Amino acid sequence: xxxxxxxxxxxxxxxxxxxxxxxxxxxxxxxxxxxxxxxxxxxxxxxxxxxxxxxxxxxxxxxxxxxxxxxxxxxxxxxxxxxxxxxxxxxxxxxxxxxxxxxxxxxxxxxxxxxxxxxxxxxxxxxxxxxxxxxxxxxxxxxxxxxxxxxxxxxxxxxxxxxxxxxxxxxxxxxxxxxxxxxxxxxxxxxxxxxxxxxxxxxxxxxxxxxxxxxxxxxxxxxxxxxxxxxxxxxxxxxxxxxxxxxxxxxxxxxxxxxxxxxxxxxxxxxxxxxxxxxxxxxxxxxxxxxxxxxxxxxxxxxxxxxxx
Amino acid sequence: xxxxxxxxxxxxxxxxxxxxxxxxxxxxxxxxxxxxxxxxxxxxxxxxxxxxxxxxxxxxxxxxxxxxxxxxxxxxxxxxxxxxxxxxxxxxxxxxxxxxxxxxxxxxxxxxxxxxxxxxxxxxxxxxxxxxxxxxxxxxxxxxxxxxxxxxxxxxxxxxxxxxxxxxxxxxxxxxxxxxxxxxxxxxxxxxxxxxxxxxxxxxxxxxxxxxxxxxxxxxxx
Numbered sequence: 001x002x003x004x005x006x007x008x009x010x011x012x013x014x015x016x017x018x019x020x021x022x023x024x025x026x027x028x029x030x031x032x033x034x035x036x037x038x039x040x041x042x043x044x045x046x047x048x049x050x051x052x053x054x055x056x057x058x059x060x061x062x063x064x065x066x067x068x069x070x071x072x073x074x075x076x077x078x079x080x081x082x083x084x085x086x087x088x089x090x091x092x093x094x095x096x097x098x099x100x101x102x103x104x105x106x107x108x109x110x111x112x113x114x115x116x117x118x119x120x121x122x123x124x125x126x127x128x129x130x131x132x133x134x135x136x137x138x139x140x141x142x143x144x145x146x147x148x149x150x151x152x153x154x155x156x157x158x159x160x161x162x163x164x165x166x167x168x169x170x171x172x173x174x175x176x177x178x179x180x181x182x183x184x185x186x187x188x189x190x191x192x193x194x195x196x197x198x199x200x201x202x203x204x205x206x207x208x209x210x211x212x213x214x215x216x217x218x219x220x221x222x223x224x225x226x227x228x229x230x231x232x233x234x235x236x237x238x239x240x241x242x243x244x245x246x247x248x249x250x251x252x253x254x255x256x257x258x259x260x261x262x263x264x265x266x267x268x269x270x271x272x273x274x275x276x277x278x279x280x281x282x283x284x285x286x287x288x289x290x291x292x293x294x295x296x297x298x299x300x301x302x303x304x305x306x307x308x309x
Numbered sequence: 310x311x312x313x314x315x316x317x318x319x320x321x322x323x324x325x326x327x328x329x330x331x332x333x334x335x336x337x338x339x340x341x342x343x344x345x346x347x348x349x350x351x352x353x354x355x356x357x358x359x360x361x362x363x364x365x366x367x368x369x370x371x372x373x374x375x376x377x378x379x380x381x382x383x384x385x386x387x388x389x390x391x392x393x394x395x396x397x398x399x400x401x402x403x404x405x406x407x408x409x410x411x412x413x414x415x416x417x418x419x420x421x422x423x424x425x426x427x428x429x430x431x432x433x434x435x436x437x438x439x440x441x442x443x444x445x446x447x448x449x450x451x452x453x454x455x456x457x458x459x460x461x462x463x464x465x466x467x468x469x470x471x472x473x474x475x476x477x478x479x480x481x482x483x484x485x486x487x488x489x490x491x492x493x494x495x496x497x498x499x500x501x502x503x504x505x506x507x508x509x510x511x512x513x514x515x516x517x518x519x520x521x522x523x524x525x526x527x528x529x530x531x
Contacts, residue, residue: 083463084463088510110463110465110470110471111463112472112479113462113463113472113479113480115462115480116480124462124463126463126464126465127513128510129463129464129465129466129467129468130465130467130470131466131467131507132466132467132508132510135507135510136510147510163471164471165471168469168470168471168472168473168474169469169473169474169475169476169486169489170469170473170476170489170492170493172492173469173492173504176504176505179505180467180504180505180507183505183507184467184507192471239471239472239474239479240471240472240473240474240479
């Protein structure tokens, strides 16, 4: 299948392979080694690596600089960009900056509210929302123009992604919302962490009923639980997360020293089950501060070795 | 209406402590309705200040006045003949009133006695909530009469974001998600199909972003 961008992730997906992406959170400091080390751990087991953009609104090294580090290592980064911190001038400018390093993937997000982070007293911007950012990147790429209408010399060549949360409320708009993101121009979707597989499969079915799985590549978001405590925290404290009681119980019933192992086992089982779901094009494995486990998850889930394209 | 909340007494005391003759000036409009700056509140604040300075052993003249409006030349003129008796004014009108007062009486210090909060409505006595941010380009016709600019914490135009849970906003479990309300309302109006229409990138030049704004109506000008 013909691809629209030089993105390796796009090539893998369009060739019909199950894609695997993962993510690295930049450090809270300027030491580049932190990001390089995380990337080294996972680079042979994934097709592209997302770099988060001040996730949970905690100030960190910028996503763009960290993406450049990965690019210099010969890897394929996914630039996460939130609309919380930048207006349309800064967004377009950072997109061009990324494109100047031939960063070819972008994930457009609105970002957690700043009240969760270390600058709760700060302003938020939200000049555009995440869908409008998708539209903006597509406009810049496909029309070769700025939002203001002027021509861009050497337009950015980016494969454009968006997030989807199959679990956030109201559930009835979750699929229409996916359709809307596709309409805005999203080419791949990375979902929120999936723990409630039944509900995710229901969402996928509704998406398939509308043929949406043929219009966008859906990568299922997977985050292994490290402990029963983490499962409870995710269930009760993280916005938009759906963690079934059975999962919390399974971990709680496991001896403490074996809970991490059990968490990995659950994650691998879940991937194996979701591999069979029509319309799932790959997995986005977010092992939060547990990057060293990504290779094991990918291997045991039968997703290794990664295809060469 | 414009909703305001009382400033802590200590802040007001800090502002006026070096003056001797102070006028506490209320407003009969919005701040009266939200019980922050009307005649009643003028009385309460003036009494509290008198009590405080008396206890401090400081002689302080504190008088009370409440105007029909402080955002109108006509009513502000009513105190022209008494303003020279004071060396400071504490205005408990909204920020508009405080500024109009300062503009009119250029050599008299004016201190705000309330924090001006937002444009909102009285949900019940003692509870006021925000409804409008005056973006200058109303989109309520598209959003079922519920404003995402003022009621969504991220002013998302194509919401809800992923943080909406059980109809509540991610930033506060007691804050209803504006987009949940919009979706329910579109359904009630039998317009749910409109949900999938993308909301265009907003022109914020009519918002605060475009600088201080004005409305000129030549048809009603004298």
